[in-house]
Amino acid sequence: MTPAIQAEKLFVSYGKLQVLRGISFTIPADQGVVLLGANGCGKSTLMRSLNGLEKLQSGTIRIHGDALSGASRSELRKIRQGMGYVFQHFNLVPQLNAFQNVLFGSLGRQRFGLLSCLGITASAADREKAMHCLDRVGMADRALHRPSELSGGQQQRVAIARMLMQDPRVVIADEPIASLDPKAGREVLDLLWRIVREEKLSMLCTLHQLDLAQEYGDRVIGMKAGHIAIDSPASDTNKEQLNTLYTGMTRVDAQPTEVAA
Incomplete structure (x- = not known):
């Protein structure tokens, strides 16, 4: 089966500072992976590289077999x-309600763009799907509420519904509970992982909580x-091993390296 994400020997540099130094990993379809690391270790650069927002110095990234490098604008959009x-x-867009924010998940395939996402020209099928996505995350009764009327955990649930509206095959979750209290954070992770497994999606999720x-x-x-x-099944890891990621030389600027040719 074609891997969901395949990264091979990724190098990214800013001037003489080498941020990614030969990163390689493969995420199979239907697997939920947690990415750990101290601030400054290169996680954010890696996450931006996975959707083509960060230019690679060298290496290859494939998403379900499609290479980002060399992809045309239309291919990259697909x-x-x-x-x-x-x-x-x-x-979330503060001026819009939860329902309209979820409709934004269909923006890339809408003929009328923003008007569709506002619900003005959205098809009955898309409107029904948006409500279904809100229901999946337990927010159907808050469909007409704006973000300012929702708690942080509720806003993140709406964001997950918006993600579902896209019909993704791969989910990139960048510290999805960093702005939430522990109780709300656990509830969001319960929801996110349940949806990923029910929909048989693949996910790379950055966290700081070991x-x-x-x-x-x-x-x-x-x-x-x-x-x-570290790259191993979560069940095979231990706290002592994971703590080594946060001790000693952790930043990319801690070990100056010449830029690869």
């Missing part, structure tokens, strides 16, 4: 349409100073 995103800061990484992830990938230091 690849991105198969990827759903959940962010730390929710990124206990949650072990509890939820099928697998843990740990980064340190631009390298992969």
